[in-house]
Structure formats: structure tokens, C-alpha cells
Amino acid sequence: MTHDNKVISNTRVLISKIPEGIAPNKSHFRSVTITEPAPVLKENEILVQNLVFSLDPYIRYEFPEGATESPVLGFCIAQVIDSKNPAFPVGAKVSSPSHWEQYTHIRDPYYLSEVQALGDIVDPKIPLSAYNGVLGAPGFTVWDSLNSIGNLKKGETIYISSAAGTLGQLAGQLAKRKGLRVIGSAGTDEKVAFLKNELGFDAAFNYKTLDKRVALTEAVGKAGLDIYYDLVGDDTVEIALDLLNQRGRILAVGILAAHQNKEPYGPKNLAQIVFKQLRYEGYVVFGQYENLGKFYEEVTPLVASGEIKYKETVLNQGVETIGEVYANFLSGAYVGKVNVQIAEL
Ligand SMILES: NC(=O)c1ccc[n+]([C@@H]2O[C@H](COP(=O)([O-])OP(=O)(O)OC[C@H]3O[C@@H](n4cnc5c(N)ncnc54)[C@H](OP(=O)(O)O)[C@@H]3O)[C@@H](O)[C@H]2O)c1
Structure with a gap:
């Protein structure tokens, strides 16, 4: 593994096309090492060394039309090692859309627009990996x-599914701070x-070992449910x-069951939406970043002081293992945000 301004030896993970109905497993990934001349950058381009990858459930869908095998695009904390872009000088730490590889040449204007300088944002008391999770796009x-x-x-009363995951942990704590009664599974x-x-x-329950209907009904009690924060998109809805009580809300934010290729499920009691005048609304973060500054202002001090807690997994190992870690992650093997650190920070 070298980058000496002339030659780059770059190990990269490839994913094969996974048939419908199959959850990813380690056999769907392989790594290759390519040694090639370092790129000669054009205006605005940067070359980064990838440091800590964020594993996110949606990644398996980033597959080019018609291909049978593809590099895997994810998000990463990276360091700029060559630059023709004044916003990202050499040495800067950035959040970067990077392939699962050691070095990424970012040249596509769309991907360049997604690079975020971390210099002014990072609080030295907080580990960099948190900027992939609680203080990254998932937290926002x-x-x-x-x-x-x-x-x-x-x-x-709010109920959060996949409550111990990256989004669920923060959702529960923010709701608690606003004085809600919080239930998770x-x-x-x-x-x-x-x-x-x-x-x-x-209250919290294990949705794998208990009957979900019985456990949730008990946890909700007489007060009923006001908000379902849905991170799974399955029959729980x-x-x-x-x-749900009258004027209750379902906030549809995640589809973990679909990432696992679970059979799609349609609820049979949609009439409840009418009878109880419910609101069932989806949310997608892309294009919604106008309040990012306010988010950092409010949440960074809470994370730094420990008032907002987060549990994450940081695996310090080679880039070639990311595919296997990703497959294990989707099946619930880790707690919270899963990061794979492939180089010294
Ligand atoms: N709308 C947006 O803009 C937006 C932005 C970011 C993320 N998301 C989505 O939000 C969801 C949660 O993301 P995350 O990063 O916080 O993931 P996560 O919860 O950290 O994901 C992994 C966990 O999901 C749980 N899980 C897997 N399959 C499940 C299933 N069928 N039912 C219930 N739990 C399941 C597993 O934990 P258990 O041991 O509990 O099963 C696993 O540990 C994902 O669908 C993600 O794509 C949406």
C-alpha cells in the first residue's frame, strides 16, 4: 500500500450483483489490488486517502444498470493527499463519497459537491468516527x-423500531429530551x-424473541401510541x-426489512388512517441540508458532554474485509453505527 505521488497501490472491494430475494453474504464480495500511476488532477479534483468507512444499509442498491460486478460506493472520513480544489487543501479531513478502497480520486462534479470539509465542525473531544454516525448524515x-x-x-408516547441502531439511538434520546415517553425494540x-x-x-423489547403485538401493546399501555418512528418498513406498521391514538403520526424513515430482502408487506388495516385521522409521512434526507448548521450547534455540545450517548462499533482492519462486515452488519451482528477503520487517523 503506497502513495508516493508517482504510483498508487490501491486495494478495492467489488460487489457482485445479488439476485432479488437474497441477503448479501461474504461470497458476494471480492477484493482486488491495482497498482497504477497516481492521477494527474484537473481543476477542482481531489485525491483522498480513505480512513474510516461508514457502513450504511442502503449501500447494496448503489449498483450500475446492466453491470454484474461493481465497486461499492459509501461514505468515509478521509484525508486529502492531493488537491486542485482550494476548499479541500492537502491534509484536510473530509467526509467523502468514496469507493470501498484505500485511495479515491474524486472528479465527478456531483461527488465533489458531496465532499464536506470537517475542519470547522470537528470537536477534538469527539472521535472522528462519530462524524459518520450520530454527528453525520444519520444523526442529521x-x-x-x-x-x-x-x-x-x-x-x-413514541415507539422506535431498530432502536439500538444508528438512527434509533438518537431518535429515542432526542424524543426523551422533549419530554416524550419512549419505547424501542x-x-x-x-x-x-x-x-x-x-x-x-x-420501555424496550426484543422483537425476535417476543410476540411484537403483545410486547408493544403492553409497553404502550392505556396511554396509547402517538408516534411510530419506523426504521424497518415491515409488518410492525x-x-x-x-x-395509534387519534391524530397519531407514522414517520417513515427507514426500510431495514427491504435491505434484508424480506418479503414486502402491505398493512391490512389502512382504514385506521381514516378513522383516527392519522398522518403517515415519509422523510428522505437528500436535499434537506439547509438546517445542518443548527444541527451541529445543538447536538455537538450534547454529544461532547455525554448528555447524548451513542454506541458504535469501530473495526480496525483491512479494506478487503468490508464486504463480510457489511453482510454481518445487516443481519444485526453489531450495535449502533458500524465503522471500518482502514488507516491511522
Ligand atoms: N430517510 C433517510 O433519509 C435515511 C437516512 C439514513 C438512514 N435511513 C434508513 O434508516 C434505516 C436505519 O438505518 P441505521 O443506519 O440506523 O441502521 P441500523 O439500525 O444501525 O441497522 C442495522 C440494524 O438493523 C437491525 N435490523 C436489520 N434488519 C431488521 C429488520 N428486518 N427489522 C428490524 N431491525 C432490523 C439490526 O438490529 P437488530 O438486532 O435490532 O435486528 C441491525 O443491527 C435504514 O433503512 C436506513 O437506510 C434513512
């Missing part, structure tokens, strides 16, 4: 979706204990529709 998604479409009110007893004992959820 939660903060912005709750503020823009959540209409959270003190005393209400997760796929292991260890995650459930973490939600209750460390993040202060009022049918239970929520039955438990």
Missing part, C-alpha cells in the same frame, strides 16, 4: 425528521438492556396502526 436525518415532520409534544437482549439502562428508554 433523525434530528431533522423529528423537527420537520414529527411535531413532537411533551407527554406523548431491538433484536438482542443485550441491545434491549442498553436501551433501557444506558439510553433511558422507558400494522400493529402501530391499531395502537
